[in-house]
Structure formats: C-alpha cells, structure tokens
Amino acid sequence: MKKKQDSNVVLSRSLRDAENHYCAGCGHGIIHRLICEVIDEFGIRDKVIGIAPVGCAVIAYDYWNFDVAEAAHGRTPAVATGIKRMRPENIVFTYQGDGDLAAIGTSEIIHTANRGENITVIFVNNGVYGMTGGQMAPTTLAGQKTNTTMLGRSLRRDGYPLKVLEMLAVLPGARYLERVSVHSAHETLRAKRAIAKAFKMQIDGKGFAMVEVLSMCPTYWGMAPIQAADRIKNEVTTFYPLGVVKSC
C-alpha cells in the first residue's frame, strides 16, 4: 500500500517509495537512506550490487531500487567477493548487522578484509539480534539486559563486547575503517560522509572499506526512541568511540 507522498520529502532515486517494516525509532531506515543518497550522488545506481544480510534488514531489497542478492547468515562478504571478482566494474557493498558480521560471519569478514577485497561494508551495530527477538549480540555492552541475558551481560559468563573495527585495523588489507552513529542529525551527516568515503574508496579501486554505524533499537532496548538515541550518545559511544579507526 502506497502512502500519500509528503510534498516536503524528496525521495532518493535508489530508494523505493515503500512503507518499511522497521520499528519506530529504528536506525535502519536512516542508514538505508544515507546509502541510497550516496549512490545517487555518485551516479552509480545502475552499477551497484548490494548484498542483504540475514537479520532485520533481510528484505532491504524491498526498499532499495538496484540489484540485490540475499546471502546466508554471515556469508555476506563471501558472496560479495564472488560477485566483485566476477564483475570488478560494478560497485558491490554488503549491509550487515552485528549478529551477521560479528558472530556467525566473523571468519568471512576477517578474511575478506585480509584479502583486501575492493568492496564496501556497512556494518550496523545496535547491540542486539532484532529480527529474532532481542537476544545478546557479540557487541552487546556489559550489563545490558537482553532476551538471553536476563540479568545483564556478564563479562565472566558471556565474554566481552567485540570491537570489530579495532580488530580489523591490524590487517594490511583493511584500508578504511570508521565508526559513526545516527543518533542525532549532526552525527547522521557525519555518517553520510563516511559512507560516501567508503564507496569512493571502491570507485577509486583502493580496497576494503568498512563503516560501522551505531544504531538504535528502541524495541529491544526497552526504550522510547528519544531515550534510545540518548543511550548511544551517553553509553554506547563511551565503549565504541566514534571516528576514523584506520585510513590509508
């Protein structure tokens, strides 16, 4: 069902005019839009091939107006590798959540970065498995209550939150790594600049680029959208600092 278009909203060409399924206050919609705006600004829509993950963004192709493949959980960078190696003239990006990239797909992201594949990775870190009901993710903060950490994440029992960018930074194949957030208008604009840089790296053939986007999950954080945005600013960024982790 199409909603009547608000005359103030200008749709990006790469973004379909569709009602999305995301919860109120979720960051995915914003991040989808940033990617689509960047693609339009570079004029590469007809060259882009996106890879959708398993997780909340699995049906991203219902919102993106370009070629998309859907990968098995965590195998997203391997699928991107196959596509990019066969079609180096295309612009290939993966869109992955923290379960997809930092748990089941840890091996794939490390080795794809280590091979220096000339692809762009957008990593959405909201600290929970959203699609399956709010379970603990590798990135869940210490003490954070989730569906599988009733009393909060225990470092002794559950291990430490994983900082993927810092982990990848030691790999010569990883060329550009930046962490951004979409919790405020200011940070959202910075996020867009980082995403644009990550695509530009690929366009220029400079190799593996990844942007981690801290994102809100009000539903499984048990918060109102405003509170969730404040939590990123006050809590999440103290453990996952914003900024460029590596650029070369």
Next chain:
Amino acid sequence: MTRKLLMCGNEACGEGAILAGCTFYAGYPITPQNELTAYMSKRMYETGGVFIQAESELAAINMVFGASCAGKRAMTSSSSPGISLKQEGISYLAGCELPCVIVNIQRGGPGLGNIAPAQSDYFQAVKGGGHGDYKTIVLAPASVQELLDYTILAFDLADKYRNPAIVLGDGLLGQMMEPLQVKRTENRVQSTEKPWALTGCKGRKPNIIRSLLLGEGVLEEHNKKLQAKYRLIKDTETRVETVNIKDSEIILVAYGSVARIARAAMEIARADGLNVGLIRPITLWPFPDKAIADACAVAKNVLVAEMSAGQMVEDVRLAVGDKAKVEFYGRMGGGIHTEEEIFERIKVL
C-alpha cells in the same frame, strides 16, 4: 581433432571445467581432491579466470553463490567432510535457482573417516543434503575420461535448469591416472542467456536474487515451481548405461568406480555360463528407476554393489518393487570390492 592426455581424475575434472567455460573457482584443501584445487589455481591463472583459496568450505560455496549471481560459470570442489560444510550454501543455491557445479571426491566416513575411496555420501547428494525440499542434479563418472566429460555436462545442465549440479566421484577416480581424449571444442561453451543475473540495473528493472519468501502462500508456490522443474529434469535428463540386460536373469547395479569392478565380475560370471547383466546409473539424481524396472521383466535377481552400508540400494528397491529379489553387497570405510568377491556373491544368488 582430438588431444590425447594422461592425467589423474582430479585434473581431468578441472580441465573439464575450463573447457566448459568456468571462470570462477573457490576451494579449500582436503584430501583426496587436492590435485583439483592445485590444477584450478594453475589453469585459472593461464586462462584469466579467478581462483580463490577460501578460508573455509562455507566461504568457498558462498563465493560460488556470488559468482553465480554475477551470471558466470562457477565451481567448487571438496571431499566428504568438506561437502557436509557446503550443504547450507547448496540449499541457498537451489532455493535461489542459481547454477553452479560442486565436485565431491568422496572419502570414507563418518566424521573425519579416512582418505580412502567411498560412496557413502550418496544420500546426501541425491536426497537434497541441506535443509528444505530441493534436488541437485548428480552425475557419477566411472573413469578419468568421464570426470572430464561429465564436468562439462554438469555445467550445461546447471545452466539449462538454473540448478546446482554435483559431480560425485571418489578417491579412487580422483587419484588414478588414465589416458583421455579431449575433443577440439572451439566455441563449445554454450552461451546461456542469464537475464536474471546481477549486473547492475542499467536499462532494466533491478534484479533480486533471494530465497526468503514471506508472503502467505508465496513459498509454497515457489516450491511447486521447483518441484515441476525437478519433474522436468527427471523426464528429460535421466542417463544410464546398460550392458547385457535383455536376456539376463541376474542384474548387477553399481555406479562410479564400483561399476567398473562389477563389469569385470559380470564378465567372469558370463564366462562361467551365468546370464548376468549390468545397469550403471550415470545420473544418480534423477535416478534411472525405469531402466531398472524394465530390466526386471526378465531378471529375477538384482545385486547392488556400493562402497557404502547400502544407500543407492534403497532407490533400486523402490524401482524394482516386488518384480525381483534385491541383494546388497557393500564395502565400507575405504574398503574396495574385488571382482572375485562380487562374482562369489553372484554365484549364491
């Protein structure tokens, strides 16, 4: 004009892939198929294709998924434990209707097993193997020559039906060397139109490759479509070799390496005055059940020989029904039949 070569089966399989126009290979080391991976690394370099030694079997099959999405002919290979790891990817390939070729040079199992030849992955290959209702086309070569020929055929069938195809060999076939002929095949590669491939949406609507179908009834419709395709493949692509079956009271059924040993046993038996014939399934899926049922119009005894505890024999029993008696003789865990052993079993039927 033909070229004559002396190669091991693993290398012949790789050369078949190159002749078929395969431009992408991803693999991971495992014995007894390592010559194939090494051969592909060399030939992809020479032919301008892409070779990736993947970090895992999971990555390898998903790289093949990506290359197939891009519309290119792609292959991966492994041996039994590695093929188990690829099953997730094979299910996705089947669900997304993506063509590719997967080579399994089988070894003994279960678990890590050993590195000797076996045929104990038959169920996994012909019944689906991963989750969900799907079929893969399964070809069973019985010589080094056929490893080349059937690899080419596997690419053609995979593209024709947009379906993964498996070449099911074993450690014996992979490792042994035999002379083979390569026919001059300029322009042999059939250019299959792939309007569904991901190439960038220039001048057309975006293409989506997916297996998640959430709408009510949509997945059931998709499954019906897949099943209709599988019926078409069964009607069109079933392949079988039959020897001396018109007047034989005893029929041997065997595939791959064991079919060659069974053929030798048949010769011994016929020299001994026994009326014995052989049925060798070339496609294990689709299974040649009609050829087997037809042979049972005359034959009263069927002996199935496999390097397994008895897997294909179940499909033979389904095909035979109550028309004849079906006996089984299997070797397991790397054991290989001798023709004399099979002949002894024929004599007591």
